[in-house]
Amino acid sequence: MLEEEEAGGGFTLDRLRAAWSRRKWLGIILFAVPLTAVVTLVMALPDVYRSSATVLIEGQQLPQELVRSTVASELEIRLKTLSKDILGHSRLQELISRFGLYADLRQGASEGPRMEAAVERMREDVKLELTESQTNRGPQRNTIAFELSYRGRDPQTVALVTNTLASYYVEENFKARERYASGTTEFLRNQLSESKKRLDEQEQRVSALRTRYRGELPQQAQGNIARLESLNSQLRLNNDNQIRLVERRDILADQVAQARAEAGVEPDEVRLQRLKSELATLRIKYTDLWPDIIRLKDEIAQLEKQMALPKPKKPVEEMAPTPQVLRLQEALKSVQTELGLLKAEDQRLRKDVSAYQARIDNAPQREQEYADLTRDYETSKELYNSLLKRYEDAQIGQSMEQRQKGEQFRILDAAIPAYSPAAPRRARLLLAGLGLAVVLGVGAMVLGEILDTSFHSVDDLRSFSAVPVLVAIPRIVTEADASRRRTRFRAACAAVLAGLVLTAGASYLVASENETLTNLLSPPKAQS
Numbered sequence: 001m002l003e004e005e006e007a008g009g010g011f012t013l014d015r016l017r018a019a020w021s022r023r024k025w026l027g028i029i030l031f032a033v034p035l036t037a038v039v040t041l042v043m044a045l046p047d048v049y050r051s052s053a054t055v056l057i058e059g060q061q062l063p064q065e066l067v068r069s070t071v072a073s074e075l076e077i078r079l080k081t082l083s084k085d086i087l088g089h090s091r092l093q094e095l096i097s098r099f100g101l102y103a104d105l106r107q108g109a110s111e112g113p114r115m116e117a118a119v120e121r122m123r124e125d126v127k128l129e130l131t132e133s134q135t136n137r138g139p140q141r142n143t144i145a146f147e148l149s150y151r152g153r154d155p156q157t158v159a160l161v162t163n164t165l166a167s168y169y170v171e172e173n174f175k176a177r178e179r180y181a182s183g184t185t186e187f188l189r190n191q192l193s194e195s196k197k198r199l200d201e202q203e204q205r206v207s208a209l210r211t212r213y214r215g216e217l218p219q220q221a222q223g224n225i226a227r228l229e230s231l232n233s234q235l236r237l238n239n240d241n242q243i244r245l246v247e248r249r250d251i252l253a254d255q256v257a258q259a260r261a262e263a264g265v266e267p268d269e270v271r272l273q274r275l276k277s278e279l280a281t282l283r284i285k286y287t288d289l290w291p292d293i294i295r296l297k298d299e300i301a302q303l304e305k306q307m308a309l310p311k312p313k314k315p316v317e318e319m320a321p322t323p324q325v326l327r328l329q330e331a332l333k334s335v336q337t338e339l340g341l342l343k344a345e346d347q348r349l350r351k352d353v354s355a356y357q358a359r360i361d362n363a364p365q366r367e368q369e370y371a372d373l374t375r376d377y378e379t380s381k382e383l384y385n386s387l388l389k390r391y392e393d394a395q396i397g398q399s400m401e402q403r404q405k406g407e408q409f410r411i412l413d414a415a416i417p418a419y420s421p422a423a424p425r426r427a428r429l430l431l432a433g434l435g436l437a438v439v440l441g442v443g444a445m446v447l448g449e450i451l452d453t454s455f456h457s458v459d460d461l462r463s464f465s466a467v468p469v470l471v472a473i474p475r476i477v478t479e480a481d482a483s484r485r486r487t488r489f490r491a492a493c494a495a496v497l498a499g500l501v502l503t504a505g506a507s508y509l510v511a512s513e514n515e516t517l518t519n520l521l522s523p524p525k526a527q528s
């Protein structure tokens with residue numbers, strides 16, 4: 001069994017040696033041609049350098065509780081907006097012209113398709129990568145810095161372009177934040193002006209309503225009720241005082257009449273007035289059917305008839321009142337004066353009671369009108385106060401941005417010229433080319449053996465057919481055959497060598513100064 005395995009292994013090794021003997025030049029050629037092309041291509045590719053600048057994102061320097069920033073957009077969104085502006089056509093065209101970039105693409109052209117190609121190429125060469133940190137509150141991450149990189153042929157120029165782009169980000173971020181803050185302040189100023197105008201108009205309407213319905217407003221209802229109660233109390237007190245004064249007047253009138261009667265000097269006019277006062281007093285308490293009232297009416301009627309008749313004048317001495325009569329008349333006059341004042345006050349109180357009662361009756365209607373008007377006024381006032389506070393906060397935020405106390409970009413690490421090229425990655429490319437050449441060479445040999453159906457030995461024939469082989473005649477090589485073989489071999493070597501030279505030349509022409517091919521064979525990290 002062991003001998004059979006060794007025989008089988010030897011048979012396989014012999015077949016490999018035979019296949020190598022037959023197909024070695026095919027394998028060598030298909031190995032050498034791509035390897036030559038790859039080596040020449042990789043070694044002829046131009047060096048591309050990359051420089052990076054780190055821009056730190058500094059947070060707001062003032063406490064958020066004291067000053068609230070008016071720039072509310074997310075940092076990532078603002079970075080994308082800044083990138084759109086900085087990597088715009090005009091800005092990149094200015095940089096290309098300033099530093100003389102992509103001369104092979106532009107070839108002296110300042111505008112047109114060639115400049116467009118250079119601008120697009122520069123956009124591809126500029127990369128932005130965010131640096132994030134995880135917060136202690138959860139999986140949320142915050143951007144704290146970003147790395148800006150640029151690649152090109154000259155390391156000095158690449159570093160200058162990178163630092164220029166980084167300074168653009170710093171400047172444009174400051175301008176953008178100041179622009180956002182100014183825009184917010186201007187917007188709030190306009191809104192505040194319009195709100196103030198509406199508030200003034202509504203305040204004028206409310207003031208006109210208060211003036212027109214003075215005393216009838218809802219907030220004055222309790223005061224009106226209290227005032228009405230006070231007026232009614234005063235009116236009742238006034239009536240009581242009038243009754244008391246009427247009684248006192250009647251008493252004084254009786255005393256005056258009695259004093260005059262005693263003195264014999266009571267005139268008919270005084271007696272008539274006294275009787276009328278007594279009648280008025282009794283009518284307050286009793287009806288006209290009361291006996292005393294009927295008696296007084298008869299006396300008043302008789303006295304009026306008597307006074308209507310002509311009478312001779314009495315001597316002045318007989319009509320002079322006594323001191324007691326004068327004193328009583330003076331007291332009676334004072335009571336009558338006080339009674340007149342009470343009656344005037346009674347009229348005034350009744351007028352005031354009617355006015356306040358009308359106010360109370362009109363209060364529900366005025367309350368609805370006032371509520372409809374003040375509802376809009378209060379809403380406008382709250383809106384105005386809210387806008388005023390926001391406007392003041394926006395002014396503080398704008399001042400903070402102008403003084404660069406808000407969030408800002410700062411170049412932490414400036415770009416420096418690179419000492420070694422970032423592309424092409426020659427070691428990797430050479431290893432890949434070597435692997436490709438080996439695969440092509442071996443593959444060609446295997447494929448040639450598979451497609452070749454001829455018999456190369458007696459064993460091949462015996463394994464194919466059951467007919468016995470009687471004799472094997474070896475190849476007879478003459479001197480002429482050997483000479484022809486050497487000639488063909490030299491010609492083939494020359495052809496292969498020429499092909500290798502042509503391949504190397506073509507690869508060199510393709511790769512030389514071909515920065516695009518370098519970028520394709522060594523792609524950078526994806527832009528964030």
